[in-house]
Amino acid sequence: MARGRLAALIAAALIGSAACTSAPGATTAAGCTVGVSWNNYQQPRWAKADEPAMKTAIEAGGGKYIRTDAQDKEDQQLSDIDSLINQGAKVLIVLAKDNKAILPAIEKAKAANIPVISYDRLIEDASTFYITFDNEGVGTLMAEEILKAVPSGNYVVIKGHKADPNADFLRGGMDKAGLKAKVDSGDIKIVFEDYTDTWRTEAAQENMETALAQSNNDVDAVLSENDSMAIGVVAALDKVGLAGTVPVSGQDGDEANLNNVAKGLQLVDVWKDAFALGETAGAAAIQLCTGTKLADITAPSTLKDHVKPEAGNKAQPFTTPNGTTVQSIVLKPTPITAANLDIPISLNWITKEKACAGAKPDVAACK
Amino acid sequence: MADVPAAFPQQARRRGGLLDLAQATEVDLRLFGMVVALLAIVVGFGVATGGRYLEPANLVTLSVQTAAVAIIATGMVLVIVSRNIDLSVGSIVGVVAMSYALLMTDILPGVLGLGHPLMWVVALALGLGIGGFIGGVQGFIIAYVGVPSFIVTLGGLLILRGLVWVLSSGASVAGLDPTFQLLGGGPTGSIGGPASWTVGIGICIGIVTLIAYNRRQRRKFGFPLRPMWAEILITGIGCAVTLGLVYIANSYLWPAPLANRYAEAHGIPIPEGGLRIESGIPWPLVAVLVVTVVMSFIATRRRFGRSVFAIGGNPEAAELAGINTRWTIMKTFILMGVLCGLSAAIASARLNGATLDVGVGYELYVIAAAVIGGTSFAGGIGTIPGAVLGALVMQSLAYGLSFIGLSSPIQNIAAGIVLILAVGFDSYNRRRAS
Numbered sequence: 185m186a187r188g189r190l191a192a193l194i195a196a197a198l199i200g201s202a203a204c205t206s207a208p209g210a211t212t213a214a215g216c217t218v219g220v221s222w223n224n225y226q227q228p229r230w231a232k233a234d235e236p237a238m239k240t241a242i243e244a245g246g247g248k249y250i251r252t253d254a255q256d257k258e259d260q261q262l263s264d265i266d267s268l269i270n271q272g273a274k275v276l277i278v279l280a281k282d283n284k285a286i287l288p289a290i291e292k293a294k295a296a297n298i299p300v301i302s303y304d305r306l307i308e309d310a311s312t313f314y315i316t317f318d319n320e321g322v323g324t325l326m327a328e329e330i331l332k333a334v335p336s337g338n339y340v341v342i343k344g345h346k347a348d349p350n351a352d353f354l355r356g357g358m359d360k361a362g363l364k365a366k367v368d369s370g371d372i373k374i375v376f377e378d379y380t381d382t383w384r385t386e387a388a389q390e391n392m393e394t395a396l397a398q399s400n401n402d403v404d405a406v407l408s409e410n411d412s413m414a415i416g417v418v419a420a421l422d423k424v425g426l427a428g429t430v431p432v433s434g435q436d437g438d439e440a441n442l443n444n445v446a447k448g449l450q451l452v453d454v455w456k457d458a459f460a461l462g463e464t465a466g467a468a469a470i471q472l473c474t475g476t477k478l479a480d481i482t483a484p485s486t487l488k489d490h491v492k493p494e495a496g497n498k499a500q501p502f503t504t505p506n507g508t509t510v511q512s513i514v515l516k517p518t519p520i521t522a523a524n525l526d527i528p529i530s531l532n533w534i535t536k537e538k539a540c541a542g543a544k545p546d547v548a549a550c551k
Numbered sequence: 552m553a554d555v556p557a558a559f560p561q562q563a564r565r566r567g568g569l570l571d572l573a574q575a576t577e578v579d580l581r582l583f584g585m586v587v588a589l590l591a592i593v594v595g596f597g598v599a600t601g602g603r604y605l606e607p608a609n610l611v612t613l614s615v616q617t618a619a620v621a622i623i624a625t626g627m628v629l630v631i632v633s634r635n636i637d638l639s640v641g642s643i644v645g646v647v648a649m650s651y652a653l654l655m656t657d658i659l660p661g662v663l664g665l666g667h668p669l670m671w672v673v674a675l676a677l678g679l680g681i682g683g684f685i686g687g688v689q690g691f692i693i694a695y696v697g698v699p700s701f702i703v704t705l706g707g708l709l710i711l712r713g714l715v716w717v718l719s720s721g722a723s724v725a726g727l728d729p730t731f732q733l734l735g736g737g738p739t740g741s742i743g744g745p746a747s748w749t750v751g752i753g754i755c756i757g758i759v760t761l762i763a764y765n766r767r768q769r770r771k772f773g774f775p776l777r778p779m780w781a782e783i784l785i786t787g788i789g790c791a792v793t794l795g796l797v798y799i800a801n802s803y804l805w806p807a808p809l810a811n812r813y814a815e816a817h818g819i820p821i822p823e824g825g826l827r828i829e830s831g832i833p834w835p836l837v838a839v840l841v842v843t844v845v846m847s848f849i850a851t852r853r854r855f856g857r858s859v860f861a862i863g864g865n866p867e868a869a870e871l872a873g874i875n876t877r878w879t880i881m882k883t884f885i886l887m888g889v890l891c892g893l894s895a896a897i898a899s900a901r902l903n904g905a906t907l908d909v910g911v912g913y914e915l916y917v918i919a920a921a922v923i924g925g926t927s928f929a930g931g932i933g934t935i936p937g938a939v940l941g942a943l944v945m946q947s948l949a950y951g952l953s954f955i956g957l958s959s960p961i962q963n964i965a966a967g968i969v970l971i972l973a974v975g976f977d978s979y980n981r982r983r984a985s
């Protein structure tokens with residue numbers, strides 16, 4: 185009895201889903217349907233900042249916004265992109281889970297003459313348009329701030345997930361900021377450096393505890409590649425009374441970390457204005473819909489100074505690690521310290537209450 | 552001695568020094584093997600690092616890192632012994648940790664007022680309650696509805712991890728009640744020098760009492776006695792180890808920044824070389840100790856514990872013998888939830904808040920700890936102290952590898968190899984014995 189009902193339910197679900205994917209895509213009168221394939225929509229940043237900005241820019245240009253969420257699975261993302269193409273997307277924006285596993289879907293899009301924007305994460309294909317933040321630049325900016333505060337001494341480097349290329353991009357950027365030169369000259373000694381499994385906070389805390397115990401608490405600065413790890417680092421420092429005296433870096437502009445910046449527990453938080461990234465991608469999608477060539481795409485003129493691309497508003501060629509050249513717009517990350525905490529507050533990334541709870545008295549943005 | 556009735560004659564065969572010793576002291580060879588392995592790891596890394604691994608700071612730090620997993624592992628023993636599994640422990644820890652953070656930053660200050668002295672008690676009670684409730688729901692579906700525990704707890708893992716995000720709207724939450732933070736360990740989260748000695752001496756007296764009581768009970772019911780020298784040896788080693796560990800804990804002094812802050816706050820002049828404050832046993836380790844003793848007691852001396860082992864050994868026979876198997880199974884999952892709540896308190900106190908990924912991956916470490924400690928997936932076999940030792944073995948290995956600079960992927964490989972070796976060795980021995 186129950187089995188018969190279950191079979192009927194499954195059959196209905198299959199028929200229903202088949203109907204959805206086989207129907208011819210309906211396009212609006214304006215004709216520009218933009219399909220967005222998110223990788224892991226559950227992470228706060230995408231829903232909070234990238235998506236609303238993207239959607240606003242697309243609809244302002246007369247387009248229609250549709251989306252899917254791959255829930256952090258590569259094969260799911262392939263069928264998601266199929267589904268977006270079937271729903272009539274004229275342009276695709278793809279936040280790739282894995283930049284190689286995504287290639288079959290890119291081939292399908294090429295075959296259907298659908299331009300693809302690779303959003304934030306690189307896709308190794310010359311026909312895609314790469315819109316991102318300068319990830320190596322993030323590493324450079326965080327190291328610059330820390331080096332300013334601690335030009336010589338014992339450093340700890342807490343890196344991200346080993347299989348995530350960003351971890352090495354960031355580390356390379358740190359070297360470019362002058363870290364390598366100082367290590368070579370002996371001014372700076374890296375007493376501990378290791379990757380952290382899946383960027384986990386507790387794993388970073390354990391790494392930091394090992395670093396402290398191993399060097400007898402003689403640590404002068406910590407380079408943490410992102411904010412969630414920075415929370416673990418600050419907790420480990422706090423247990424031995426060094427929180428607030430040993431500068432820590434971070435990335436992502438998470439609320440708890442911006443608050444730590446105001447409290448003096450974290451020195452710098454490199455923030456990527458995801459509103460600007462979404463807006464740029466939405467505007468680029470509309471341009472592609474109206475037939476603009478890849479090399480002629482421009483970033484919106486409304487981009488603020490803290491995020492405007494270094495090279496100007498026009499698309500620039502970008503050489504990937506594999507040697508391919510893609511057209512790209514690379515936005516500037518913004519290092520947030522106690523001095524410029526007003527930027528994310530004024531852009532509604534974080535409320536003043538949350539940023540300033542327990543802030544040190546000399547933080548300008550909190551007065 | 553004429554007044555000692557021996558119901559069974561003592562074994563007359565002598566098989567050679569070490570085995571003879573093991574037989575006389577009736578030590579559990581499995582547990583003993585684990586202690587040897589732990590010693591091998593610690594001494595091995597001590598040698599590899601020129602003795603630095605053995606410094607009190609390192610040994611204390613790695614023990615505190617073990618606490619969260621060890622506490623849950625004691626409960627996992629009962630779950631695995633009764634032929635079930637709980638994959639949701641990491642997510643339960645995540646939900647309860649986020650609940651603690653939200654309670655102490657948002658909700659309770661409104662109800663009780665900021666800085667209320669009992670806030671930590673209320674928060675802890677609520678957290679344990681939430682954990683127990685989640686465990687109860689899962690236990691009910693497993694025991695009374697009959698869905699396999701693998702499936703239910705797998706669903707729990709996914710649902711609860713999503714719930715963490717919903718509770719916090721995707722942000723991490725920072726700041727806990729100061730008394731609650733003591734559960735996070737560190738020099739300020741420890742009980743101090745004098746209290747540690749008191750605890751150590753108390754444990755020593757406990758060991759002596761237990762051995763003496765055990766001997767008296769055996770004599771009363773006519774069971775063979777251990778040789779007196781064996782009893783004294785066990786007592787002596789037990790006390791020595793306990794007091795040795797207390798000595799190590801007390802050798803971990805407060806770092807200069809903390810000690811100076813304390814001196815200034817209390818108007819104490821700072822002597823040459825800094826104020827010397829002994830940290831003592833960290834609160835998380837006190838929690839592990841209490842949990843281990845209580846859980847061992849439940850497992851071996853309470854009807855609930857014996858029912859769990861009976862169900863694991865032969866579920867049909869247990870049912871026919873009149874054991875309420877369904878209620879017993881549900882209770883094991885409720886207990887798991889409560890232990891996860893306690894572990895979450897330690898995890899969030901360590902972080903002074905909660906992030907979205909607290910507890911991720913715990914289930915694998917917990918199961919590995921229980922299994923390395925001798926719990927069999929076939930059911931019916933397992934010990935609580937074994938699980939705690941298993942957790943300690945894994946963490947000391949991971950800590951050591953990190954210490955000598957081997958990167959985290961290699962640590963994962965090592966942990967996997969240790970797990971397979973430990974279980975393989977145990978299975979091989981069992982097969983050889985039977």
